[in-house]
Amino acid sequence: MTRLEGRVALVTGAAGGIGAAIAVAMAAEGARVVVADVKNGGATVATIEATGGQALAVACDVADPAQVEAAVAAAVDAYGGLDVLVNDAGISGGSGLAHEVEVEDWLRTVAVNLTGPFLCVRAAMPHLLASGRGRVVNIASTYGVVGAPQAAAYCATKGGVVNLTRQLAVDYGPLGVRVNAILPGYIDTDMGGYRAGLGPEGAAAANARRNAAAGLQPLGRQAGAEEVASVAVFLASDESSFMTGAIVPVDGGCTTTFRHP
Incomplete structure:
Protein backbone atom coordinates (compact mmCIF):
# COMPACT_ATOMS: atom_id res chain seq x y z
CA MET A 1 0.00 0.00 0.00
CA THR A 2 1.25 3.49 -0.86
CA ARG A 3 0.85 6.32 1.61
CA LEU A 4 -2.18 7.97 -0.01
CA GLU A 5 -3.86 4.91 -1.44
CA GLY A 6 -7.61 5.40 -1.89
CA ARG A 7 -7.55 9.11 -1.12
CA VAL A 8 -8.66 12.06 -3.20
CA ALA A 9 -6.53 15.21 -3.32
CA LEU A 10 -7.36 18.62 -4.73
CA VAL A 11 -4.22 20.65 -5.52
CA THR A 12 -4.55 24.28 -6.56
CA GLY A 13 -1.93 25.93 -8.73
CA ALA A 14 -1.06 22.49 -10.06
CA ALA A 15 -0.50 23.28 -13.73
CA GLY A 16 3.18 23.90 -13.04
CA GLY A 17 5.90 24.52 -10.49
CA ILE A 18 5.50 23.30 -6.93
CA GLY A 19 1.80 22.53 -7.38
CA ALA A 20 2.46 20.22 -10.33
CA ALA A 21 5.22 18.45 -8.41
CA ILE A 22 2.86 17.92 -5.47
CA ALA A 23 0.08 16.59 -7.70
CA VAL A 24 2.46 14.12 -9.38
CA ALA A 25 3.95 13.01 -6.06
CA MET A 26 0.55 12.45 -4.47
CA ALA A 27 -0.63 10.46 -7.47
CA ALA A 28 2.50 8.32 -7.23
CA GLU A 29 1.51 7.57 -3.64
CA GLY A 30 -1.92 6.34 -4.73
CA ALA A 31 -4.11 9.43 -4.56
CA THR A 51 2.56 6.27 -14.87
CA GLY A 52 -0.86 4.72 -14.29
CA GLY A 53 -2.30 7.33 -11.95
CA GLN A 54 -5.70 8.98 -12.01
CA ALA A 55 -6.14 12.72 -12.38
CA LEU A 56 -8.61 15.33 -13.55
CA ALA A 57 -7.92 18.92 -14.60
CA VAL A 58 -10.36 21.71 -13.71
CA ALA A 59 -10.15 25.41 -14.44
CA CYS A 60 -10.18 27.38 -11.20
CA ASP A 61 -9.38 30.93 -10.17
CA VAL A 62 -9.09 30.53 -6.40
CA ALA A 63 -10.16 34.15 -5.90
CA ASP A 64 -13.59 33.35 -7.37
CA PRO A 65 -15.92 31.64 -4.87
CA ALA A 66 -18.06 30.08 -7.60
CA GLN A 67 -15.07 28.55 -9.38
CA VAL A 68 -13.73 27.18 -6.10
CA GLU A 69 -17.07 25.59 -5.28
CA ALA A 70 -17.19 24.09 -8.78
CA ALA A 71 -13.68 22.63 -8.45
CA VAL A 72 -14.52 20.96 -5.15
CA ALA A 73 -17.80 19.66 -6.61
CA ALA A 74 -15.88 18.25 -9.60
CA ALA A 75 -13.56 16.35 -7.26
CA VAL A 84 -6.68 16.23 0.98
CA LEU A 85 -6.64 19.91 0.06
CA VAL A 86 -3.38 21.53 -1.00
CA ASN A 87 -3.51 25.33 -1.27
CA ASP A 88 -0.60 26.09 -3.58
CA ALA A 89 -2.01 28.69 -6.00
CA GLY A 90 -0.33 32.05 -5.57
CA ILE A 91 1.09 35.09 -7.32
CA SER A 92 4.18 37.15 -6.61
CA GLY A 93 2.35 40.45 -6.20
CA GLY A 94 4.98 42.38 -8.10
CA SER A 95 7.75 44.44 -6.57
CA GLY A 96 8.24 47.96 -5.33
CA LEU A 97 8.10 50.01 -2.17
CA ALA A 98 4.73 49.93 -0.43
CA HIS A 99 3.82 53.49 -1.43
CA GLU A 100 4.52 52.60 -5.06
CA VAL A 101 2.28 49.52 -5.17
CA TRP A 106 -2.41 44.70 -3.72
CA LEU A 107 -6.06 43.63 -3.82
CA ARG A 108 -5.43 40.95 -6.44
CA THR A 109 -2.52 39.53 -4.43
CA VAL A 110 -4.68 39.38 -1.31
CA ALA A 111 -7.50 37.81 -3.29
CA VAL A 112 -5.35 35.00 -4.69
CA ASN A 113 -2.80 34.37 -1.94
CA LEU A 114 -4.95 34.76 1.18
CA THR A 115 -8.63 34.84 0.29
CA GLY A 116 -8.05 31.93 -2.12
CA PRO A 117 -6.93 29.47 0.57
CA PHE A 118 -9.83 30.60 2.77
CA LEU A 119 -12.33 30.01 -0.03
CA CYS A 120 -10.85 26.58 -0.77
CA VAL A 121 -10.99 25.57 2.89
CA ARG A 122 -14.54 26.87 3.16
CA ALA A 123 -15.69 24.81 0.17
CA ALA A 124 -13.68 21.69 0.95
CA MET A 125 -14.08 21.43 4.71
CA PRO A 126 -17.47 19.67 4.80
CA HIS A 127 -15.99 16.91 2.64
CA LEU A 128 -12.72 16.77 4.59
CA LEU A 129 -14.73 16.38 7.80
CA ALA A 130 -16.85 13.66 6.24
CA SER A 131 -13.80 11.71 5.06
CA GLY A 132 -12.59 11.05 8.61
CA ARG A 133 -8.99 11.67 7.53
CA GLY A 134 -9.09 15.20 6.19
CA ARG A 135 -5.81 17.03 5.62
CA VAL A 136 -5.03 20.59 4.54
CA VAL A 137 -1.54 21.52 3.37
CA ASN A 138 -1.00 25.24 2.81
CA ILE A 139 1.96 26.42 0.76
CA ALA A 140 3.11 29.64 2.38
CA SER A 141 6.66 31.02 2.03
CA THR A 142 9.71 31.95 4.02
CA TYR A 143 8.56 35.50 3.20
CA GLY A 144 5.60 34.82 5.46
CA VAL A 145 7.87 34.82 8.53
CA VAL A 146 10.56 37.36 7.53
CA GLY A 147 10.51 40.66 5.71
CA ALA A 148 11.82 40.84 2.16
CA PRO A 149 12.75 43.80 -0.02
CA GLN A 150 9.93 45.39 -2.04
CA GLY A 173 -8.08 19.48 15.07
CA PRO A 174 -10.76 18.40 17.56
CA LEU A 175 -12.95 17.51 14.58
CA GLY A 176 -10.34 15.27 12.98
CA VAL A 177 -8.88 17.48 10.26
CA ARG A 178 -5.19 18.34 10.44
CA VAL A 179 -3.90 21.60 8.93
CA ASN A 180 -0.20 22.31 8.33
CA ALA A 181 1.85 24.67 6.19
CA ILE A 182 5.10 24.52 4.25
CA LEU A 183 7.48 27.45 3.90
CA PRO A 184 9.39 27.00 0.63
CA GLY A 185 12.58 28.99 0.28
CA TYR A 186 14.58 29.31 -2.92
CA ILE A 187 12.92 26.76 -5.21
CA ASP A 188 13.99 26.35 -8.82
CA THR A 189 10.72 27.36 -10.45
CA ASP A 190 9.67 30.35 -12.52
CA MET A 191 6.83 31.67 -10.38
CA GLY A 192 4.30 33.53 -12.46
CA GLY A 193 6.29 33.03 -15.63
CA TYR A 194 8.58 35.95 -14.78
CA ARG A 195 11.70 34.47 -16.34
CA ALA A 196 9.76 33.26 -19.36
CA GLY A 197 9.26 36.87 -20.44
CA LEU A 198 12.90 37.89 -20.16
CA GLY A 199 14.35 35.99 -23.09
CA PRO A 200 17.11 33.39 -22.78
CA GLU A 201 19.84 35.74 -21.59
CA GLY A 202 17.62 37.63 -19.15
CA ALA A 203 16.19 34.40 -17.76
CA ALA A 204 19.66 32.98 -17.25
CA ALA A 205 20.75 36.15 -15.45
CA ALA A 206 17.67 36.11 -13.21
CA ASN A 207 18.26 32.49 -12.30
CA ALA A 208 21.94 33.22 -11.65
CA ARG A 209 20.93 35.91 -9.15
CA ARG A 210 18.67 33.40 -7.37
CA ASN A 211 21.43 30.82 -7.34
CA ALA A 212 23.82 33.35 -5.85
CA ALA A 213 21.35 34.27 -3.11
CA ALA A 214 20.57 30.61 -2.42
CA GLY A 215 24.28 29.94 -2.21
CA LEU A 216 24.44 32.03 0.97
CA GLN A 217 22.14 29.61 2.81
CA PRO A 218 23.48 26.78 4.96
CA LEU A 219 22.71 24.21 2.25
CA GLY A 220 24.00 26.51 -0.45
CA ARG A 221 21.61 25.83 -3.32
CA GLN A 222 18.08 26.11 -4.65
CA ALA A 223 15.72 23.17 -4.15
CA GLY A 224 13.80 21.26 -6.75
CA ALA A 225 10.02 21.43 -6.59
CA GLU A 226 9.96 17.70 -5.84
CA GLU A 227 11.74 18.38 -2.55
CA VAL A 228 8.75 20.46 -1.43
CA ALA A 229 6.36 17.86 -2.83
CA SER A 230 7.83 15.10 -0.67
CA VAL A 231 7.09 17.12 2.46
CA ALA A 232 3.55 17.80 1.26
CA VAL A 233 3.00 14.06 0.81
CA PHE A 234 4.31 13.45 4.33
CA LEU A 235 1.93 16.05 5.80
CA ALA A 236 -1.00 14.56 3.90
CA SER A 237 -0.20 11.04 5.02
CA ASP A 238 -0.67 9.20 8.29
CA GLU A 239 3.07 9.43 8.92
CA SER A 240 2.49 12.97 10.24
CA SER A 241 -0.41 11.86 12.45
CA PHE A 242 0.56 14.00 15.47
CA MET A 243 1.22 17.18 13.50
CA THR A 244 -1.23 20.04 13.14
CA GLY A 245 -0.69 23.76 13.07
CA ALA A 246 2.94 23.11 12.13
CA ILE A 247 4.82 25.59 9.96
CA VAL A 248 7.49 23.54 8.20
CA PRO A 249 10.39 25.32 6.47
CA VAL A 250 11.74 23.68 3.34
CA ASP A 251 14.28 26.40 2.80
CA GLY A 252 17.84 25.10 2.91
CA GLY A 253 18.23 26.82 6.26
CA CYS A 254 17.67 30.35 4.97
CA THR A 255 15.40 31.37 7.87
CA THR A 256 17.98 30.21 10.42
CA THR A 257 20.49 32.93 9.60
CA PHE A 258 20.90 36.32 7.99
CA ARG A 259 20.32 36.42 4.27
CA HIS A 260 22.25 38.91 2.18
CA PRO A 261 20.81 40.81 -0.80
Missing part, protein backbone atom coordinates in the same frame (compact mmCIF):
# COMPACT_ATOMS: atom_id res chain seq x y z
CA ARG A 32 -6.59 10.38 -7.23
CA VAL A 33 -5.76 14.01 -7.94
CA VAL A 34 -7.74 17.01 -9.11
CA VAL A 35 -5.43 19.52 -10.80
CA ALA A 36 -6.96 22.97 -10.29
CA ASP A 37 -5.45 26.04 -11.94
CA VAL A 38 -6.27 29.10 -14.02
CA LYS A 39 -3.86 27.63 -16.56
CA ASN A 40 -4.36 24.41 -18.48
CA GLY A 41 -3.46 21.51 -16.19
CA GLY A 42 -3.44 18.96 -19.00
CA ALA A 43 0.32 18.44 -18.89
CA THR A 44 0.21 17.57 -15.19
CA VAL A 45 -2.66 15.16 -15.78
CA ALA A 46 -0.77 13.55 -18.68
CA THR A 47 2.31 13.06 -16.50
CA ILE A 48 0.20 11.37 -13.83
CA GLU A 49 -1.67 9.16 -16.28
CA ALA A 50 1.55 8.14 -18.02
CA VAL A 76 -16.45 14.90 -5.27
CA ASP A 77 -18.47 14.05 -8.37
CA ALA A 78 -15.53 12.35 -10.08
CA TYR A 79 -14.05 10.45 -7.15
CA GLY A 80 -16.75 10.27 -4.49
CA GLY A 81 -15.23 12.50 -1.82
CA LEU A 82 -12.26 14.61 -0.80
CA ASP A 83 -9.51 13.78 1.69
CA GLU A 102 -0.92 49.94 -7.16
CA VAL A 103 -4.03 49.31 -5.07
CA GLU A 104 -5.36 46.94 -7.73
CA ASP A 105 -2.18 44.85 -7.52
CA ALA A 151 7.45 42.57 -1.45
CA ALA A 152 4.80 44.12 0.80
CA ALA A 153 1.80 42.29 -0.66
CA TYR A 154 3.53 38.93 -0.94
CA CYS A 155 4.96 39.07 2.59
CA ALA A 156 1.67 40.19 4.08
CA THR A 157 -0.41 37.54 2.36
CA LYS A 158 1.99 34.68 3.06
CA GLY A 159 2.16 35.78 6.70
CA GLY A 160 -1.62 35.60 6.69
CA VAL A 161 -1.49 32.04 5.36
CA VAL A 162 0.89 31.09 8.19
CA ASN A 163 -1.46 32.29 10.90
CA LEU A 164 -4.57 31.07 9.09
CA THR A 165 -2.95 27.63 9.23
CA ARG A 166 -2.55 27.87 12.99
CA GLN A 167 -6.10 29.12 13.47
CA LEU A 168 -7.64 26.38 11.35
CA ALA A 169 -5.64 23.80 13.29
CA VAL A 170 -7.22 25.06 16.51
CA ASP A 171 -10.77 24.82 15.18
CA TYR A 172 -10.57 21.62 13.17
Whole structure:
Protein backbone atom coordinates (compact mmCIF):
# COMPACT_ATOMS: atom_id res chain seq x y z
CA MET A 1 0.00 0.00 0.00
CA THR A 2 1.25 3.49 -0.86
CA ARG A 3 0.85 6.32 1.61
CA LEU A 4 -2.18 7.97 -0.01
CA GLU A 5 -3.86 4.91 -1.44
CA GLY A 6 -7.61 5.40 -1.89
CA ARG A 7 -7.55 9.11 -1.12
CA VAL A 8 -8.66 12.06 -3.20
CA ALA A 9 -6.53 15.21 -3.32
CA LEU A 10 -7.36 18.62 -4.73
CA VAL A 11 -4.22 20.65 -5.52
CA THR A 12 -4.55 24.28 -6.56
CA GLY A 13 -1.93 25.93 -8.73
CA ALA A 14 -1.06 22.49 -10.06
CA ALA A 15 -0.50 23.28 -13.73
CA GLY A 16 3.18 23.90 -13.04
CA GLY A 17 5.90 24.52 -10.49
CA ILE A 18 5.50 23.30 -6.93
CA GLY A 19 1.80 22.53 -7.38
CA ALA A 20 2.46 20.22 -10.33
CA ALA A 21 5.22 18.45 -8.41
CA ILE A 22 2.86 17.92 -5.47
CA ALA A 23 0.08 16.59 -7.70
CA VAL A 24 2.46 14.12 -9.38
CA ALA A 25 3.95 13.01 -6.06
CA MET A 26 0.55 12.45 -4.47
CA ALA A 27 -0.63 10.46 -7.47
CA ALA A 28 2.50 8.32 -7.23
CA GLU A 29 1.51 7.57 -3.64
CA GLY A 30 -1.92 6.34 -4.73
CA ALA A 31 -4.11 9.43 -4.56
CA ARG A 32 -6.59 10.38 -7.23
CA VAL A 33 -5.76 14.01 -7.94
CA VAL A 34 -7.74 17.01 -9.11
CA VAL A 35 -5.43 19.52 -10.80
CA ALA A 36 -6.96 22.97 -10.29
CA ASP A 37 -5.45 26.04 -11.94
CA VAL A 38 -6.27 29.10 -14.02
CA LYS A 39 -3.86 27.63 -16.56
CA ASN A 40 -4.36 24.41 -18.48
CA GLY A 41 -3.46 21.51 -16.19
CA GLY A 42 -3.44 18.96 -19.00
CA ALA A 43 0.32 18.44 -18.89
CA THR A 44 0.21 17.57 -15.19
CA VAL A 45 -2.66 15.16 -15.78
CA ALA A 46 -0.77 13.55 -18.68
CA THR A 47 2.31 13.06 -16.50
CA ILE A 48 0.20 11.37 -13.83
CA GLU A 49 -1.67 9.16 -16.28
CA ALA A 50 1.55 8.14 -18.02
CA THR A 51 2.56 6.27 -14.87
CA GLY A 52 -0.86 4.72 -14.29
CA GLY A 53 -2.30 7.33 -11.95
CA GLN A 54 -5.70 8.98 -12.01
CA ALA A 55 -6.14 12.72 -12.38
CA LEU A 56 -8.61 15.33 -13.55
CA ALA A 57 -7.92 18.92 -14.60
CA VAL A 58 -10.36 21.71 -13.71
CA ALA A 59 -10.15 25.41 -14.44
CA CYS A 60 -10.18 27.38 -11.20
CA ASP A 61 -9.38 30.93 -10.17
CA VAL A 62 -9.09 30.53 -6.40
CA ALA A 63 -10.16 34.15 -5.90
CA ASP A 64 -13.59 33.35 -7.37
CA PRO A 65 -15.92 31.64 -4.87
CA ALA A 66 -18.06 30.08 -7.60
CA GLN A 67 -15.07 28.55 -9.38
CA VAL A 68 -13.73 27.18 -6.10
CA GLU A 69 -17.07 25.59 -5.28
CA ALA A 70 -17.19 24.09 -8.78
CA ALA A 71 -13.68 22.63 -8.45
CA VAL A 72 -14.52 20.96 -5.15
CA ALA A 73 -17.80 19.66 -6.61
CA ALA A 74 -15.88 18.25 -9.60
CA ALA A 75 -13.56 16.35 -7.26
CA VAL A 76 -16.45 14.90 -5.27
CA ASP A 77 -18.47 14.05 -8.37
CA ALA A 78 -15.53 12.35 -10.08
CA TYR A 79 -14.05 10.45 -7.15
CA GLY A 80 -16.75 10.27 -4.49
CA GLY A 81 -15.23 12.50 -1.82
CA LEU A 82 -12.26 14.61 -0.80
CA ASP A 83 -9.51 13.78 1.69
CA VAL A 84 -6.68 16.23 0.98
CA LEU A 85 -6.64 19.91 0.06
CA VAL A 86 -3.38 21.53 -1.00
CA ASN A 87 -3.51 25.33 -1.27
CA ASP A 88 -0.60 26.09 -3.58
CA ALA A 89 -2.01 28.69 -6.00
CA GLY A 90 -0.33 32.05 -5.57
CA ILE A 91 1.09 35.09 -7.32
CA SER A 92 4.18 37.15 -6.61
CA GLY A 93 2.35 40.45 -6.20
CA GLY A 94 4.98 42.38 -8.10
CA SER A 95 7.75 44.44 -6.57
CA GLY A 96 8.24 47.96 -5.33
CA LEU A 97 8.10 50.01 -2.17
CA ALA A 98 4.73 49.93 -0.43
CA HIS A 99 3.82 53.49 -1.43
CA GLU A 100 4.52 52.60 -5.06
CA VAL A 101 2.28 49.52 -5.17
CA GLU A 102 -0.92 49.94 -7.16
CA VAL A 103 -4.03 49.31 -5.07
CA GLU A 104 -5.36 46.94 -7.73
CA ASP A 105 -2.18 44.85 -7.52
CA TRP A 106 -2.41 44.70 -3.72
CA LEU A 107 -6.06 43.63 -3.82
CA ARG A 108 -5.43 40.95 -6.44
CA THR A 109 -2.52 39.53 -4.43
CA VAL A 110 -4.68 39.38 -1.31
CA ALA A 111 -7.50 37.81 -3.29
CA VAL A 112 -5.35 35.00 -4.69
CA ASN A 113 -2.80 34.37 -1.94
CA LEU A 114 -4.95 34.76 1.18
CA THR A 115 -8.63 34.84 0.29
CA GLY A 116 -8.05 31.93 -2.12
CA PRO A 117 -6.93 29.47 0.57
CA PHE A 118 -9.83 30.60 2.77
CA LEU A 119 -12.33 30.01 -0.03
CA CYS A 120 -10.85 26.58 -0.77
CA VAL A 121 -10.99 25.57 2.89
CA ARG A 122 -14.54 26.87 3.16
CA ALA A 123 -15.69 24.81 0.17
CA ALA A 124 -13.68 21.69 0.95
CA MET A 125 -14.08 21.43 4.71
CA PRO A 126 -17.47 19.67 4.80
CA HIS A 127 -15.99 16.91 2.64
CA LEU A 128 -12.72 16.77 4.59
CA LEU A 129 -14.73 16.38 7.80
CA ALA A 130 -16.85 13.66 6.24
CA SER A 131 -13.80 11.71 5.06
CA GLY A 132 -12.59 11.05 8.61
CA ARG A 133 -8.99 11.67 7.53
CA GLY A 134 -9.09 15.20 6.19
CA ARG A 135 -5.81 17.03 5.62
CA VAL A 136 -5.03 20.59 4.54
CA VAL A 137 -1.54 21.52 3.37
CA ASN A 138 -1.00 25.24 2.81
CA ILE A 139 1.96 26.42 0.76
CA ALA A 140 3.11 29.64 2.38
CA SER A 141 6.66 31.02 2.03
CA THR A 142 9.71 31.95 4.02
CA TYR A 143 8.56 35.50 3.20
CA GLY A 144 5.60 34.82 5.46
CA VAL A 145 7.87 34.82 8.53
CA VAL A 146 10.56 37.36 7.53
CA GLY A 147 10.51 40.66 5.71
CA ALA A 148 11.82 40.84 2.16
CA PRO A 149 12.75 43.80 -0.02
CA GLN A 150 9.93 45.39 -2.04
CA ALA A 151 7.45 42.57 -1.45
CA ALA A 152 4.80 44.12 0.80
CA ALA A 153 1.80 42.29 -0.66
CA TYR A 154 3.53 38.93 -0.94
CA CYS A 155 4.96 39.07 2.59
CA ALA A 156 1.67 40.19 4.08
CA THR A 157 -0.41 37.54 2.36
CA LYS A 158 1.99 34.68 3.06
CA GLY A 159 2.16 35.78 6.70
CA GLY A 160 -1.62 35.60 6.69
CA VAL A 161 -1.49 32.04 5.36
CA VAL A 162 0.89 31.09 8.19
CA ASN A 163 -1.46 32.29 10.90
CA LEU A 164 -4.57 31.07 9.09
CA THR A 165 -2.95 27.63 9.23
CA ARG A 166 -2.55 27.87 12.99
CA GLN A 167 -6.10 29.12 13.47
CA LEU A 168 -7.64 26.38 11.35
CA ALA A 169 -5.64 23.80 13.29
CA VAL A 170 -7.22 25.06 16.51
CA ASP A 171 -10.77 24.82 15.18
CA TYR A 172 -10.57 21.62 13.17
CA GLY A 173 -8.08 19.48 15.07
CA PRO A 174 -10.76 18.40 17.56
CA LEU A 175 -12.95 17.51 14.58
CA GLY A 176 -10.34 15.27 12.98
CA VAL A 177 -8.88 17.48 10.26
CA ARG A 178 -5.19 18.34 10.44
CA VAL A 179 -3.90 21.60 8.93
CA ASN A 180 -0.20 22.31 8.33
CA ALA A 181 1.85 24.67 6.19
CA ILE A 182 5.10 24.52 4.25
CA LEU A 183 7.48 27.45 3.90
CA PRO A 184 9.39 27.00 0.63
CA GLY A 185 12.58 28.99 0.28
CA TYR A 186 14.58 29.31 -2.92
CA ILE A 187 12.92 26.76 -5.21
CA ASP A 188 13.99 26.35 -8.82
CA THR A 189 10.72 27.36 -10.45
CA ASP A 190 9.67 30.35 -12.52
CA MET A 191 6.83 31.67 -10.38
CA GLY A 192 4.30 33.53 -12.46
CA GLY A 193 6.29 33.03 -15.63
CA TYR A 194 8.58 35.95 -14.78
CA ARG A 195 11.70 34.47 -16.34
CA ALA A 196 9.76 33.26 -19.36
CA GLY A 197 9.26 36.87 -20.44
CA LEU A 198 12.90 37.89 -20.16
CA GLY A 199 14.35 35.99 -23.09
CA PRO A 200 17.11 33.39 -22.78
CA GLU A 201 19.84 35.74 -21.59
CA GLY A 202 17.62 37.63 -19.15
CA ALA A 203 16.19 34.40 -17.76
CA ALA A 204 19.66 32.98 -17.25
CA ALA A 205 20.75 36.15 -15.45
CA ALA A 206 17.67 36.11 -13.21
CA ASN A 207 18.26 32.49 -12.30
CA ALA A 208 21.94 33.22 -11.65
CA ARG A 209 20.93 35.91 -9.15
CA ARG A 210 18.67 33.40 -7.37
CA ASN A 211 21.43 30.82 -7.34
CA ALA A 212 23.82 33.35 -5.85
CA ALA A 213 21.35 34.27 -3.11
CA ALA A 214 20.57 30.61 -2.42
CA GLY A 215 24.28 29.94 -2.21
CA LEU A 216 24.44 32.03 0.97
CA GLN A 217 22.14 29.61 2.81
CA PRO A 218 23.48 26.78 4.96
CA LEU A 219 22.71 24.21 2.25
CA GLY A 220 24.00 26.51 -0.45
CA ARG A 221 21.61 25.83 -3.32
CA GLN A 222 18.08 26.11 -4.65
CA ALA A 223 15.72 23.17 -4.15
CA GLY A 224 13.80 21.26 -6.75
CA ALA A 225 10.02 21.43 -6.59
CA GLU A 226 9.96 17.70 -5.84
CA GLU A 227 11.74 18.38 -2.55
CA VAL A 228 8.75 20.46 -1.43
CA ALA A 229 6.36 17.86 -2.83
CA SER A 230 7.83 15.10 -0.67
CA VAL A 231 7.09 17.12 2.46
CA ALA A 232 3.55 17.80 1.26
CA VAL A 233 3.00 14.06 0.81
CA PHE A 234 4.31 13.45 4.33
CA LEU A 235 1.93 16.05 5.80
CA ALA A 236 -1.00 14.56 3.90
CA SER A 237 -0.20 11.04 5.02
CA ASP A 238 -0.67 9.20 8.29
CA GLU A 239 3.07 9.43 8.92
CA SER A 240 2.49 12.97 10.24
CA SER A 241 -0.41 11.86 12.45
CA PHE A 242 0.56 14.00 15.47
CA MET A 243 1.22 17.18 13.50
CA THR A 244 -1.23 20.04 13.14
CA GLY A 245 -0.69 23.76 13.07
CA ALA A 246 2.94 23.11 12.13
CA ILE A 247 4.82 25.59 9.96
CA VAL A 248 7.49 23.54 8.20
CA PRO A 249 10.39 25.32 6.47
CA VAL A 250 11.74 23.68 3.34
CA ASP A 251 14.28 26.40 2.80
CA GLY A 252 17.84 25.10 2.91
CA GLY A 253 18.23 26.82 6.26
CA CYS A 254 17.67 30.35 4.97
CA THR A 255 15.40 31.37 7.87
CA THR A 256 17.98 30.21 10.42
CA THR A 257 20.49 32.93 9.60
CA PHE A 258 20.90 36.32 7.99
CA ARG A 259 20.32 36.42 4.27
CA HIS A 260 22.25 38.91 2.18
CA PRO A 261 20.81 40.81 -0.80
